[in-house]
Amino acid sequence: MWQLLQFPLCPFSRKVRLLLGEKGVAYEPVRESPWMRRDEFMDLNPAGQVPVMVDTERGVTLIDSAVICEFFEETVDKAAMINGTAVDRAEIRRLTIWFDTQFFSEITAPLLQERMLKRLVYKQSPDGQVLRAAMKAAVGHLDYIDYLLDHRTWLGGATMSLADLAAAAQISIADYLGGIDWKSHEQAKRWYIGMKSRPSFRPLLSERMEGIPPPADYEKLDL
Numbered sequence: 001m002w003q004l005l006q007f008p009l010c011p012f013s014r015k016v017r018l019l020l021g022e023k024g025v026a027y028e029p030v031r032e033s034p035w036m037r038r039d040e041f042m043d044l045n046p047a048g049q050v051p052v053m054v055d056t057e058r059g060v061t062l063i064d065s066a067v068i069c070e071f072f073e074e075t076v077d078k079a080a081m082i083n084g085t086a087v088d089r090a091e092i093r094r095l096t097i098w099f100d101t102q103f104f105s106e107i108t109a110p111l112l113q114e115r116m117l118k119r120l121v122y123k124q125s126p127d128g129q130v131l132r133a134a135m136k137a138a139v140g141h142l143d144y145i146d147y148l149l150d151h152r153t154w155l156g157g158a159t160m161s162l163a164d165l166a167a168a169a170q171i172s173i174a175d176y177l178g179g180i181d182w183k184s185h186e187q188a189k190r191w192y193i194g195m196k197s198r199p200s201f202r203p204l205l206s207e208r209m210e211g212i213p214p215p216a217d218y219e220k221l222d223l
Helices: 011-023 039-044 065-075 086-120 128-151 162-176 186-196
Strands: 002-006 027-031 052-055 060-063
Touching: 002 011, 011 065, 011 086, 011 162, 039 052, 060 065, 065 086, 086 128, 086 162, 128 162, 128 186, 162 186
Parallel strands: 002 027
Antiparallel strands: 002 052, 052 060
16 A cells, blocks of 8 residues: 655645545555754655655655656546546646645745744744734735636636645645634635535644644535
8 A cells, every 4th residue: 555654734645645535545654853964764755755655565766746747647547636627637737836836835834933943843832923924925925816717717727736726735735723814705715615614634634733722623625
């Protein structure tokens, strides 16, 4: 069986887990704290990042969420997540990259730094100015999601795709860390409630990072 090295608040691991869940791929989640830089983990991935997927029986190691998602998209026919015409697939990939890079760098990464790493690793207090900037940036990204949903059924087009999984994974971490305000974003909120309701998503919502509880409404489906 596949093993997935990850930790509960890694958005890229969550994206992979959502895809695996939608495709019905069995795997064993294995807790890995990449900031600890264990020798065994660094041997697997010198970049020191999760997720990493390993099949020891076949001697296969997959590194990086984009690579892992593409691998299972190519090898598992069920629930295609990069589908449609060449133009459709290009748009799905564009939005996936958008949420993996822009949303992560402006929102998820600062929240993780200030509200997780500073608490668990550095024993420091969060910087309020950084948190406010991240929450302000989140408003802009939710505006963009509203715009996309004004013109499409799902973020990437007519059907759910990897773009939705990538966006929901990032938002779920930001939401866990108190960085999302759904006020005035009804379109985005309805879409996210739909994502949270999917069987692939529910196991993620029950996981907790030690010493860092989520907001009271984090698991609620009515926000």
